[in-house]
Amino acid sequence: xxxxxxxxxxxxxxxxxxxxxxxxxxxxxxxxxxxxxxxxxxxxxxxxxxxxxxxxxxxxxxxxxxxxxxxxxxxxxxxxxxxxxxxxxx
Amino acid sequence: xxxxxxxxxxxxxxxxxxxxxxxxxxxxxxxxxxxxxxxxxxxxxxxxxxxxxxxxxxxxxxxxxxxxxxxxxxxxxxxxxxxxxxxxxxxxxxxxxxxxxxxxxxxxxxxxxxxxxxxxxxxxxxxxxxxxxxxxxxxxxxxxxxxxxxxxxxxxxxxxxxxxxxxxxxxxxxxxxxxxxxxxxxxxxxxxxxxxxxxxxxxxxxxxxxxxxxxxxxxxxxxxxxxxxxxxxxxxxxxxxxxxx
Numbered sequence: 001x002x003x004x005x006x007x008x009x010x011x012x013x014x015x016x017x018x019x020x021x022x023x024x025x026x027x028x029x030x031x032x033x034x035x036x037x038x039x040x041x042x043x044x045x046x047x048x049x050x051x052x053x054x055x056x057x058x059x060x061x062x063x064x065x066x067x068x069x070x071x072x073x074x075x076x077x078x079x080x081x082x083x084x085x086x087x088x089x090x
Numbered sequence: 091x092x093x094x095x096x097x098x099x100x101x102x103x104x105x106x107x108x109x110x111x112x113x114x115x116x117x118x119x120x121x122x123x124x125x126x127x128x129x130x131x132x133x134x135x136x137x138x139x140x141x142x143x144x145x146x147x148x149x150x151x152x153x154x155x156x157x158x159x160x161x162x163x164x165x166x167x168x169x170x171x172x173x174x175x176x177x178x179x180x181x182x183x184x185x186x187x188x189x190x191x192x193x194x195x196x197x198x199x200x201x202x203x204x205x206x207x208x209x210x211x212x213x214x215x216x217x218x219x220x221x222x223x224x225x226x227x228x229x230x231x232x233x234x235x236x237x238x239x240x241x242x243x244x245x246x247x248x249x250x251x252x253x254x255x256x257x258x259x260x261x262x263x264x265x266x267x268x269x270x271x272x273x274x275x276x277x278x279x280x281x282x283x284x285x286x287x288x289x290x291x292x293x294x295x296x297x298x299x300x301x302x303x304x305x306x307x308x309x310x311x312x313x314x315x316x317x318x319x320x321x322x323x324x325x326x327x328x329x330x331x332x333x334x335x
Contacts, residue, residue, distance in 0.1 A: 008134075008135060077134070080315055080316065081131050081134065081135065083315045083318070084127070084128075084131065084312070084315050085131075086265050086267065087265065087267040087269070087270050087311055087315065088143070088212075088213070088258075088261075088270060089213055089257065089258065089261040089265075090139060090140065090143065090212065
């Protein structure tokens with residue numbers, strides 16, 4: 001059984017999905033990549049936008065989410081913590 | 091080995107007197123750095139084990155500092171050295187009464203052992219509070235008896251550190267991270283070297299040097315992660331440069 005993710009891990013997975021798509025992603029792709037229900041995805045997206053980690057843009061009627069500098073900083077910080085934790089088996 | 095106000099005191103070779111203090115200070119600074127960083131992680135993730143892990147490093151730092159103060163105080167007193175006024179005041183207090191001297195040595199040993207024992211608990215993912223308090227009691231006894239039997243502190247440390255080393259060696263086989271396993275291997279070897287203090291003063295020098303190298307390996311691990319991540323962020327930042335406002 002897969003380990004239940006905590007909130008910070010979900011946020012990391014969402015931001016990483018956007019980063020892997022060269023910094024911008026369609027909502028449907030994000031829904032698929034983040035493995036969340038639509039309702040939960042919207043809650044998280046709202047929170048991420050509120051905290052300035054992602055932005056929303058619309059091109060030709062197509063909505064996309066964009067990773068901000070603050071979002072990149074979050075990924076960097078989270079990666080650092082993960083490496084440190086792994087090194088001590090935490 | 092000499093008796094001083096009820097505590098057993100081991101002298102390092104004379105040429106090593108101020109060097110060992112500097113080595114101890116390096117270890118203390120590294121332990122504080124790791125403790126502060128882990129506490130910062132706790133602030134971010136809010137997971138208890140990071141909080142305890144940071145307390146473990148703080149306990150090692152404070153324990154080492156107390157041991158440094160006690161050893162230096164004995165050194166200043168026995169060799170009639172006149173330290174700077176502030177240090178002299180602390181040294182005078184540390185040696186003002188037998189009970190303070192004994193408690194000082196005890197606190198230094200106990201806190202260091204408690205720090206390593208906490209790391210052992212976290213590394214082995216042990217969650218039993220009862221077991222933690224039982225072991226804390228046992229290390230308190232080991233720390234107290236180290237006043238009379240110097241051996242007991244170093245033997246207890248060596249056993250705990252060996253336990254951490256074994257766990258991190260298993261972790262190394264999964265993560266490939268060598269630095270932490272080398273660090274705890276060195277800590278263990280240093281404590282084994284200290285077991286021979288009664289036989290030779292050189293054991294103290296060897297132990298102290300290995301001990302500080304162990305801390306340096308922990309610091310290297312910390313910096314490698316920091317530097318690696320910085321490089322990574324620069325690359326990723328450039329890729330996503332179009333997102334900058």
